[in-house]
Amino acid sequence: MKAHLIVSTKSIALFVLYIFFIPGIVPLGAQINVETLQITGKVNDFSSNIVSVDGKSFYIRANSRVYSQAYSKLPLKMITINSLVDISYYKIGKLFIIDKMKLLDMVGSGNYKIFTGKIKKTGKRGVQIGNKNFLLDDFTIKIGLKLQKTDIAYWRNxxxxxxxxxxxAGNWIAEIIREGITPSPALTTRLAE
Structure with missing residues (x-):
């Protein structure tokens, strides 16, 4: 009986050694595909940790970021059926795991404002037009060839x-930024607020 226990203990030790300490060998269950994808759509169904958007199921983990256009952190009870959401997710095996889910709660509301002008300054996370600063987030829609460049410094002027x-917090968050045609000098007086 004692010999059997020793053999079992050695077997367990070899198993642990195989999983954690042999470099270059990754067990099949530990392989993860970390490509981030994105989808926008309406919520069809919602339970405590599963959201169905346009017929596809996504899992919410404890570290998934859930927020909205108006709030930087959002309780899950605010997500309802027919809510419009934008999800960035990744795959682990056949599962779709939510990295970030943004509730598009302000779409169609009167809380949007439109600003037009020349970009005076750029920073890592935003731009300045006139005397107003605008923050960009992961879901800001960028329209125009120059704006598609990853280096925001090219956007100046x-x-x-x-x-x-x-x-x-009182910050302006850019939902859509569209590159425009350089206006005539007669129009530049009304560009920045």
Whole structure:
């Protein structure tokens, strides 16, 4: 009986050694595909940790970020059937795991404002038009060839139209930023607020 226990203990030790300490060997169950994908659609069904959007099921984990256009953190009870959401997710095996889910709660509301003008300054997470600063987030829609560049510094001196919302902290969040045509000098007086 004692010999059997020793053999079992060695077997367990070898198993643990195989899983955790042999470099270059990854067990099949530990392989993860980490490509991030994105989908926008309406919520068809919602339970405590599963959201169905346009017939596809997504899992919410404890570290999934859930927020909205108006709030930086959102309780899950605010997600209802027919809510419009934008989800960035990744796959683990056949499961779709939510990394970020943004409730598009302000779409169609009167809380949007539109600003037009020349970008005076750029920063890591935003731009300045006139005396207003606009923050960009992961879901800001960028329209125009120059705006598609990853380096925001190239945006300086571009004329743009920004559709923005003011968040709970009082910051303007750019929902849509569209590159525009350089206006005539007669129009530049009304560009920035």
């Amino acid at each position: 571009s004329y743009v139209t920004i559709t923005a919302l003011k968040n709970e």
